[in-house]
Amino acid sequence: MAKIRIYQLAKELGMHNDELLKLLDEMGVAYKSHASTLEDSTAETVKELIGEQRVAEAARRAEEARKAIPHRPPVVVIMGHVDHGKTSLLDYLRKSRIAEKEAGGITQHVGAFEVKTPGGTVVFIDTPGHEAFTTIRARGAKVADIAVIVIAASEGVMPQTKEAIAHAQAAGAKIIFAANKIDLPNADINKVYTDLMQLGIVPVAYGGDYEVIPISARTGQGIDSLLETILLTAELEDLRADPKAEAQGVILEARVDKQAGVLASLLVQQGTLHVGDYVVAGEHWGKLKAMSDSEGTRRSEAGPGSAVQVLGFSELPVAGDTFNWVPDQIAAKEITEERIAERKSLETRPNDGGRARNLADLMRGMQEAERKEINLVLRTDTQGSLEAIQNILERESTDEVKINLLLAAVGAPSESDVLLASTANGAILAFSVNPSGSVKKLAEQKGVPLQSFRIIYELIDEIRKMVKGQKEPVFREEILGSAEVRAVFKLSRGTIAGCMVTSGKIARNAEIRVMRKGKEIWRGGIAGLKRVKDDVREVAQGVECGILLDGFAEFQEGDVLEATQQVEVATD
Numbered sequence: 001m002a003k004i005r006i007y008q009l010a011k012e013l014g015m016h017n018d019e020l021l022k023l024l025d026e027m028g029v030a031y032k033s034h035a036s037t038l039e040d041s042t043a044e045t046v047k048e049l050i051g052e053q054r055v056a057e058a059a060r061r062a063e064e065a066r067k068a069i070p071h072r073p074p075v076v077v078i079m080g081h082v083d084h085g086k087t088s089l090l091d092y093l094r095k096s097r098i099a100e101k102e103a104g105g106i107t108q109h110v111g112a113f114e115v116k117t118p119g120g121t122v123v124f125i126d127t128p129g130h131e132a133f134t135t136i137r138a139r140g141a142k143v144a145d146i147a148v149i150v151i152a153a154s155e156g157v158m159p160q161t162k163e164a165i166a167h168a169q170a171a172g173a174k175i176i177f178a179a180n181k182i183d184l185p186n187a188d189i190n191k192v193y194t195d196l197m198q199l200g201i202v203p204v205a206y207g208g209d210y211e212v213i214p215i216s217a218r219t220g221q222g223i224d225s226l227l228e229t230i231l232l233t234a235e236l237e238d239l240r241a242d243p244k245a246e247a248q249g250v251i252l253e254a255r256v257d258k259q260a261g262v263l264a265s266l267l268v269q270q271g272t273l274h275v276g277d278y279v280v281a282g283e284h285w286g287k288l289k290a291m292s293d294s295e296g297t298r299r300s301e302a303g304p305g306s307a308v309q310v311l312g313f314s315e316l317p318v319a320g321d322t323f324n325w326v327p328d329q330i331a332a333k334e335i336t337e338e339r340i341a342e343r344k345s346l347e348t349r350p351n352d353g354g355r356a357r358n359l360a361d362l363m364r365g366m367q368e369a370e371r372k373e374i375n376l377v378l379r380t381d382t383q384g385s386l387e388a389i390q391n392i393l394e395r396e397s398t399d400e401v402k403i404n405l406l407l408a409a410v411g412a413p414s415e416s417d418v419l420l421a422s423t424a425n426g427a428i429l430a431f432s433v434n435p436s437g438s439v440k441k442l443a444e445q446k447g448v449p450l451q452s453f454r455i456i457y458e459l460i461d462e463i464r465k466m467v468k469g470q471k472e473p474v475f476r477e478e479i480l481g482s483a484e485v486r487a488v489f490k491l492s493r494g495t496i497a498g499c500m501v502t503s504g505k506i507a508r509n510a511e512i513r514v515m516r517k518g519k520e521i522w523r524g525g526i527a528g529l530k531r532v533k534d535d536v537r538e539v540a541q542g543v544e545c546g547i548l549l550d551g552f553a554e555f556q557e558g559d560v561l562e563a564t565q566q567v568e569v570a571t572d
């Protein structure tokens with residue numbers, strides 16, 4: 001390799017000569033002038049050092065930019081077992097906020113409300129329970145930063161407490177426990193601690209990480225302390241949002257009001273919404289005609305952490321969809337029309353959708369994503385079988401593939417289990433319990449694998465095969481069709497092969513083998529498939545088309561492009 005001169009290396013690295021000379025001095029490298037040559041190894045070391053410095057500089061700048069973004073209030077959801085006091089806690093929080101203003105203030109349900117404390121503001125999602133929470137999560141948006149799980153201190157941990165924990169964990173929310181009903185004579189905070197520890201959750205009082213705050217939603221005792229803990233947790237999470245960014249957030253609720261029309265509640269997560277702005281949410285768009293907050297006050301703008309009710313959608317947006325600011329009606333219409341067209345084309349695509357996913361699919365997805373965890377919800381008929389299967393699953397977990405039980409409980413799989421599995425991209429295994437028709441249907445809709453077993457060893461066998469990869473799918477390559485290159489066009493966006501499909505078909509998602517004189521010279525994907533001027537999904541025999549490949553441009557007339565696809569071969 002030719003030796004490099006200092007000024008050449010400086011140019012290559014985009015540095016001034018002086019800068020590089022200074023660095024060489026620091027490294028103790030001798031030279032006469034900037035025209036001196038450097039040893040290869042010295043040049044390599046310089047490149048590495050500069051590379052490292054630049055990475056560090058970029059990281060420092062990114063951190064600085066992040067720190068320049070203001071903090072935002074935490075968004076909290078309240079969960080817990082039935083009757084443990086979720087609604088009472090929300091009511092207390094809502095009332096305490098009104099009491100601070102004027103008594104008798106009118107509240108409006110906008111899906112979330114703010115509680116202002118001297119230490120900061122907390123946003124509470126107005127609907128208790130994990131269903132609302134996970135429906136939103138299942139649609140891909142993260143709403144709650146923190147889950148407050150209410151446990152009645154008079155009863156301790158109950159089945160839905162466990163479910164709530166599983167849901168919050170799957171959604172990646174921080175968990176704070178509120179030991180409620182502490183005013184009751186039979187309240188026993190120690191039972192709450194020990195119950196939690198049995199689930200592997202160690203409270204701070206026992207040296208662990210989980211805050212358990214004794215409260216009474218009836219008397220208000222401990223609620224200040226709960227709010228403080230929420231704010232402290234939020235501080236550690238360092239939650240930030242840029243009020244100047246393009247507004248974005250989540251649709252919390254939507255309904256049609258006979259007089260007003262479509263009313264949607266939005267939680268702004270980033271940026272600031274203004275009356276008059278256009279937003280798109282899923283397949284719907286709206287021009288915000290009016291906004292009001294949970295106090296019924298008209299707002300002209302709403303920044304990060306605000307929940308507002310808006311008027312202006314022409315059709316009902318879907319709760320849980322994210323919304324985004326768009327500059328104008330043209331953009332709003334184009335984006336929603338594209339989304340509708342995309343959905344329709346997916347619905348009409350043959351052999352796609354409708355097929356229930358199974359565990360093998362899940363494992364394949366996992367392998368593709370190089371994920372090392374398999375998330376499972378386990379449902380059994382008795383406590384005994386539950387423990388037995390849990391123990392075996394624990395043993396089957398390997399270093400490569402960890403089996404993570406999102407929830408293990410007695411009873412038939414529920415719709416909430418499906419949402420949980422869907423959120424965590426997991427599967428449901430049922431042993432000796434039958435899911436109801438509606439649960440099966442929901443699982444199908446959400447693409448959650450749900451399998452029932454009657455014999456323990458069949459269940460274990462299935463898991464074992466998966467973990468050990470014995471069931472790794474075997475694929476065979478199948479030729480879909482071929483096309484001959486008749487002309488080559490060099491355009492600014494790449495080189496297009498003008499082809500005639502000579503047999504079968506060429507599909508946009510197929511893999512292409514470029515054959516020259518009977519030999520394969522390249523293999524890869526298609527970056528563009530056009531028929532005249534239109535992008536198309538496939539082109540049939542006897543039709544001309546333009547093909548742009550993803551990473552190959554050296555076409556010659558007479559090359560043959562073979563379209564192939566991988567077909568799974570049944571091994572059972």
Ligand SMILES: Nc1nc2c(ncn2[C@@H]2O[C@H](COP(=O)(O)OP(=O)(O)OP(=O)(O)O)[C@@H](O)[C@H]2O)c(=O)[nH]1
Binds near residue numbers: 080088181
């Ligand atoms: N003594 C006492 N009773 C409470 C407290 N919190 C709630 N309760 C009572 O417990 C019962 C259940 O409270 P809710 O707030 O409805 O419980 P929930 O968890 O929202 O119940 P669901 O919505 O049915 O799941 C009600 O009768 C409340 O009055 C408390 O701190 N102390």
